[in-house]
Amino acid sequence: MLEYVLANFFVYASVNAFTPGPGNILALNTVTNYGWGKGKPLFFGIFTGYYVVQIICAVFVYGVGAFLPGALQVMKYIGAAYILWLAIHIAISKPEISAEQGSASFLKGFLLQFVNIKIYMFGITALTGFITPYSKALWILVGVELLIATIGTIATSTWIGAGLLIQKFYVKHYRMINIILALTLLECVWSMLKV
Template sequence: MLGYVLANFFVYAGVNAFTPGPGNILALNTVTNYGWGKGKPLFFGIFAGYYAVQLICAVFVYGVGEFLPHALPVMKYVGAIYILWLAVHIAVSRPEVCAEQGSASFWKGFLLQFVNVKIYMFGITALTGFVTPYSKVLWILIGVEFLIATIGTIATFTWIGGGLLIQEFYSRHYRIINIVLALTLLECIWSMLCT
C-alpha cells in the first residue's frame, strides 16, 4: 500500500512539475529570447523562489496539523478537488508562450514563485494527500517539500534545456500529451482518497 502511495506521489509530482506553468513557460521563453547566459539570473530566481514557497507550505501544513488537526483530512479533499481541476485544465489547455516577457532578473523569477498559485497548491496537496496520513513531523514535511522543489527545479531545467525543441514538440502533440497527463492525475486522486 505504501509503495502504491509513493508511486502515485511521484506521478503527481512529475505531472505537476513538468506541465506548463508560469515558471516553466517563463523559463522557456527566456532561454529562447536571451539564451542561457543572459537568462541565468531569472532561472536562479525561479529556483530559489520555488524552495522558499515550498518551505512556507511545509510550515503552513505543520501549523494546521498542530493547531487544527481535524482540518488536515478536509484539506486532503480540497487537494483532490484541486487535482481534478488541474486534470481538466491540462486536458483542455493549449500551448501558449508569452511573447512579452521583459527582463531576465533574479528578482523577477523569485517573486514570480510567490504569486504562482500552482506551486502552493502543488506543495500543500502533496503533503495533505500523500504525507500527513503517515507523518506530521515538521522536518519530514520540509524534506518532502524540498524534494518537490527539487523535482520542480529539474522540470524547469528540462524546459530550459529543451528550449524550442520542447516548445515545437509540445505544440504539435499537445492534445494527446495533455490527455495522458490528465488521466494520470485522476489516478493520483484515487490513491489520495483511498488512503
C-alpha cells in the same frame, strides 16, 4: 499500500512539475529570447523562489496539523478537488506561449514563485494528500517539500535545456500529451481518496 501511495506521489509531483506553468513557460521563453547566459539570473530566481515557497508550505501544513488536526483531512479533499480541476484544465488546454518577455532578472524569477498559485497548491496538496496520513513531523514535511522543489527545479531546467525543441513538440502534440497527463492525475486523485 504505502508503496502505492508513494508511487502516486512521485507521479503527481512529476506531472505537476513538468507541465506548463508560469515558471516553466517564463524559463522557456527567456532561454529562447535571451539564451542561457543572459537568462541565468532569472532561472536562479525561479529556483530559489521555488525552495522558499515549498518551505512555507511545509510550515503551513505543520501549523494546521498541530493546531487544527481535523483540517488536514478536509485539506486532503480540497487537494483532491484541485488535482481533479488540474486534470480537466490540462486535458482541455492549448499551448499559450507568449512572446512578451521583460527583463531576465533574479528578482523577477524569485517573485514569480510567490504569486504562482500552482506551486502552493502543489506543495500543500502533496503533503495533505500523500504524506500527512503517515507522518506530520515537521522535518519530514520540510524534507518532502525540498524534494518537491528539487523535482520542480529539474523540470524547469528541462524546459530551459530543451528550449524550442519542447515548445515545438508540445505545440504539435499538445492534445495527446495533455490527455495522458490528465488521466495520470486522475489516478493520483484515486490514490489520495483511498487513504
